[in-house]
Amino acid sequence: MTDYPPFAVTVDLVVLTVRADALHLLLVRRGVPPDRDRWALPGGFVHVDEDLPDAAARELTEETGLPEPVGHLEQLGTYGRPGRDPRGRVVTVAWLALLPDLPTPVAGSDAALAEWVPVTRITPGQLAFDHDLIVADGLERARAKLEYTPLASAFCPPEFTVAQLRAVYETVWGTRLDPRNFHRKVTGTPGFVSPVGRATEGERGRPAQLFRRGPATRLHPPMLRPEP
Amino acid sequence: MTDYPPFAVTVDLVVLTVRADALHLLLVRRGVPPDRDRWALPGGFVHVDEDLPDAAARELTEETGLPEPVGHLEQLGTYGRPGRDPRGRVVTVAWLALLPDLPTPVAGSDAALAEWVPVTRITPGQLAFDHDLIVADGLERARAKLEYTPLASAFCPPEFTVAQLRAVYETVWGTRLDPRNFHRKVTGTPGFVSPVGRATEGERGRPAQLFRRGPATRLHPPMLRPEP
DNA sequence: AAAATAGTGTCTATAAGACATTATCCA
DNA sequence: TGGATAATGTCTTATAGACACTATTTT
Known part of the structure; x- marks a missing residue:
């Protein structure tokens, strides 16, 4: 040695x-x-x-x-x-x-x-x-991982709404996503999220269903970033 | 220090x-x-x-x-x-x-x-x-990277046929892929491969067009492994 | 001519993009 | 009641899966 x-x-x-x-x-x-x-x-x-x-x-x-x-x-x-x-x-x-x-x-x-x-x-x-270099690599890794894993929920509290999860994607990717298509994708991808059975209270507008992180480790099929 | x-x-x-x-x-x-x-x-x-x-x-x-x-x-x-x-x-x-x-x-x-x-x-x-652990991680990384990058061509000589590239996927993933759908996907994904303009000679069957690695660094959309 | 391999085409199923409509809360 | 946000539904387009057929070589 x-x-x-x-x-x-x-x-x-x-x-x-x-x-x-x-x-x-x-x-x-x-x-x-x-x-x-x-x-x-x-x-x-x-x-x-x-x-x-x-x-x-x-x-x-x-x-x-x-x-x-x-x-x-x-x-x-x-x-x-x-x-x-x-x-x-x-x-x-x-x-x-x-x-x-x-x-x-x-x-x-x-x-x-x-x-x-x-x-x-x-x-x-x-x-x-x-x-600088390490941060750049970390940002690209985070952005890429949101595509094919359910890790966006790591940015959320244990219970979260679909809108909160969408805000994570929009913030990390710097893009806007259609709320309706996003809702369909998240609730339709097996194991992405699991419904809690309760809804938010005291917020503006219709209460939103609460979800927890689902059991999946990968998204099938992935949610790809909109191309530039 | x-x-x-x-x-x-x-x-x-x-x-x-x-x-x-x-x-x-x-x-x-x-x-x-x-x-x-x-x-x-x-x-x-x-x-x-x-x-x-x-x-x-x-x-x-x-x-x-x-x-x-x-x-x-x-x-x-x-x-x-x-x-x-x-x-x-x-x-x-x-x-x-x-x-x-x-x-x-x-x-x-x-x-x-x-x-x-x-x-x-x-x-x-x-x-x-x-x-053992390092090898397991390396194999999983290689299998995953074939999905969303054109890296399969790294296993090939500088000029290769679509069938050779398909053999790489089949070998690394341990699956069979439909030759016709694979051909459509490879030639239809922008930047995956670039045609050389020549064909193989002296092989059995119809000569195959030769390709080189294309300029793309990621596949859009990715080529996903068949689910089990 | 027969066998082998390459390449194209067609139909269908699945998923994504665009967008209208309905539902349920608070002020 | 009206404004706000959530959730569902519809139509279109793109892509993948399954599979028939044609093309071009060697033997």
């Missing part, structure tokens, strides 16, 4: 949520060099005896202040270009997290410096290290 | 090809401990000043003896469970390579011990380390 070059291994998180009809990314302002006072992805070093998914989940709870696991967390990719971190040879395993809009805003130890930033506000070169 | 636990970082390759109507995986028999004499994925340590894609490409050429880059190489995922390698904390970045059936069989320095093994011959627990 001592014959081989030592690396530091970190995890970095692309944490996305939908709030106020805009896609938001969780960023932290770096308090220490390098890239001090610049925005960066939340993350940190992997512990000696820690598996990679555990490290990602740990950082996610630390940065969001959420005790229980909600939403969705998956590995995005690994970035290790020499020179990407001036401190030395650091390889980072990036993860993509999709979370509902949290009623409890971020609060916790590391979360004090964390902020939700609309992805439209992020400009190239603004982020520390190679985090 | 010295405050943080040191890791070794390796790359491992899931190299697939289609030969004799069967999907084959490139495996090496380990010549050194640990797991000596067991089958394992080709791979090795990342060099100090080497980017991860470069390390993967280097290992690929070393193990296959191919000088020029052919086929397709993409990052598959990163595996770092503590204890996955008895030598210490080793994180491996796994890559998926799709290659045409090479007229020159594997030959080269490290390639002497490399062999093409039909994936149906691989039994659980047969491979070293956690390579």
